[in-house]
Amino acid sequence: MRSVLDCNALSDLRAWLNCYYDAAEPVRAQLGLRARTINPVPVPSNPSAFGLSQKSQKLPEKIVASMLEYKFDRDRHFTVTLANGQVWRQIAGDDVVARWDKPARSYSVIISRGMFGSYNLQVAKMGGVYKVHRSQ
DSSP, X not given: OHHXXXXXXXXXXXXXXHHHHHHHHHXXXXXXXXXXXXXXXXXXXXXXXXXXXXSSOOOOSEEEEEEEEEEEOTTSOEEEEETTSOEEEEOTTOOOOOOOOSOGGGOEEEEEEOGGGOEEEEETTSOXXXXXXXXX
């Protein structure tokens, strides 16, 4: 169910539908139903579009960038601005708490693809994997 809820962060309806169907596949398998045969939406190849839904482009599997800024909301979920201009937010359902206390520029992050169209953010040389979505 959590994977299905993560799909709600997607604004493109086709990408949301593909995410929803992908999240339902494990349940279909447990019920003995055959896998769906619909082809997923093509993934963008433009690195500056990593994390945004776009058509007919292929994206890299991960990006590495320096943090430019970070801030926490009242629930301790973060928003990170990277040096490349991308803005990533921790999803509301993620219960891992970031404990960063150094200037943002001292951190380097790795953002990689997770399961069912989700994204994971890790800070280099630190523990913790955070579930995020790209907001800009």
